[in-house]
Amino acid sequence: MEQRKLGSEGLTVSAMGLGCMGMSDFYGERNEAESIATLHRALDRGVDFFDTSDMYGPFTNEELLGRALKGQRNQVIVATKFGIMRSKPVKDGWAPITGINGRPEYVRSSCDASLIRLGTDHIDLYYQHRVDPEVPIEETVGAMSDLVSAGKVRFIGLSEASVQTIRRAHAIHPVTALQSEYSLWSRDMEEEVFPTLRELGIGFVAYSPLGRGFLTGQLQSPEDFAADDYRRNSPRFQGDNFTRNRNLIDRITALAARKGITAGQLALAWVMSQGSDIVPIPGTKRCTYLEENVAAAAVTITAEEQQEIAGIIPPGAASGERYPAAMMSLVNR
Numbered sequence: 001m002e003q004r005k006l007g008s009e010g011l012t013v014s015a016m017g018l019g020c021m022g023m024s025d026f027y028g029e030r031n032e033a034e035s036i037a038t039l040h041r042a043l044d045r046g047v048d049f050f051d052t053s054d055m056y057g058p059f060t061n062e063e064l065l066g067r068a069l070k071g072q073r074n075q076v077i078v079a080t081k082f083g084i085m086r087s088k089p090v091k092d093g094w095a096p097i098t099g100i101n102g103r104p105e106y107v108r109s110s111c112d113a114s115l116i117r118l119g120t121d122h123i124d125l126y127y128q129h130r131v132d133p134e135v136p137i138e139e140t141v142g143a144m145s146d147l148v149s150a151g152k153v154r155f156i157g158l159s160e161a162s163v164q165t166i167r168r169a170h171a172i173h174p175v176t177a178l179q180s181e182y183s184l185w186s187r188d189m190e191e192e193v194f195p196t197l198r199e200l201g202i203g204f205v206a207y208s209p210l211g212r213g214f215l216t217g218q219l220q221s222p223e224d225f226a227a228d229d230y231r232r233n234s235p236r237f238q239g240d241n242f243t244r245n246r247n248l249i250d251r252i253t254a255l256a257a258r259k260g261i262t263a264g265q266l267a268l269a270w271v272m273s274q275g276s277d278i279v280p281i282p283g284t285k286r287c288t289y290l291e292e293n294v295a296a297a298a299v300t301i302t303a304e305e306q307q308e309i310a311g312i313i314p315p316g317a318a319s320g321e322r323y324p325a326a327m328m329s330l331v332n333r
Contacts, residue, residue, distance in 0.1 A: 001046030001297055004279050006203030007176035011125065011155045013077045015272060016297050017049030018042045018290070019207060019283030024061035028226035032064060035285045039068040043075060045294045051205070051281045053081035053129055054114050058095050066119035073120055080118065081129035081159060082110035094228065100330065102132030104143035111147050127157040127179055131333035137168050145173035157205070160331040163196045175202050182206035184215055184252065184267050184309070185245070185318035198277065209271045209280035214245060216264035217253040235320035244319040251312045261299055262292060269299035270309060
């Protein structure tokens with residue numbers, strides 16, 4: 001697979017990564033054996049950029065990745081995150097979010113714990129998962145910079161941060177990547193964030209490039225989700241929003257069919273075509289979907305098709321916010 005460079009500090013990764021969250025949390029049933037097989041198949045197919053977080057599980061996704069990578073750690077770029085705190089599961093298998101923490105002592109302790117769970121002596125890319133409004137970003141990034149100096153972290157990143165925060169952070173220590181949601185139906189980054197990242201030489205990692213599965217065209221009804229599936233609580237997957245969004249995806253599916261590819265492959269190829277500094281990390285826990293996603297890296301979208309896609313789903317076309325209100329309050333800080 002093609003390699004892409006994130007940031008100006010020398011981090012090179014596969015042009016498409018693998019989001020590991022769903023292997024342990026948020027999207028219904030889990031199967032460790034299938035997840036590990038998917039991780040190993042990703043390596044076989046040239047995917048070397050794996051994304052996790054201490055809050056996925058919580059904690060269990062890092063442990064899963066650590067087990068899967070035994071004996072293969074030097075073949076992989078591992079990205080993980082800190083900052084979102086969750087309690088132990090208390091209802092229906094869920095571990096509620098209890099706060100955001102960017103205090104320097106928390107940064108240090110979180111890193112040490114992640115290193116143990118991952119079974120490694122360093123993290124390649126360490127993100128602040130959400131910005132803590134109670135702690136100056138300079139203090140948080142200062143602690144992250146200390147981790148780089150100590151050899152525990154190679155590169156640092158932010159997630160869902162505002163332009164102002166990105167600039168302040170980058171002035172303390174070079175930020176290698178910003179990770180935020182970006183897809184055909186989540187285009188918030190285009191107006192201000194992308195120009196800022198390109199000015200500063202910061203790469204972009206696109207999570208949920210398949211719109212949490214919606215852009216594959218395979219989701220028929222909100223009732224198809226398991227009881228503990230996060231999407232039951234997501235505005236874009238509820239009621240009339242689901243119906244209106246489904247109409248958009250039907251048109252994307254028709255365009256993809258004319259090209260002889262799936263709607264998901266078209267959606268991924270579109271994200272990758274928006275710049276060589278953009279790396280999508282579609283999540284999957286099954287080898288079948290991994291193969292489909294990887295094949296999207298070879299898809300070319302013509303200028304005419306770009307225009308047609310823009311006419312079908314222009315910025316702001318999706319119905320509903322991308323998160324419930326409480327989670328939306330945590331982005332763009």
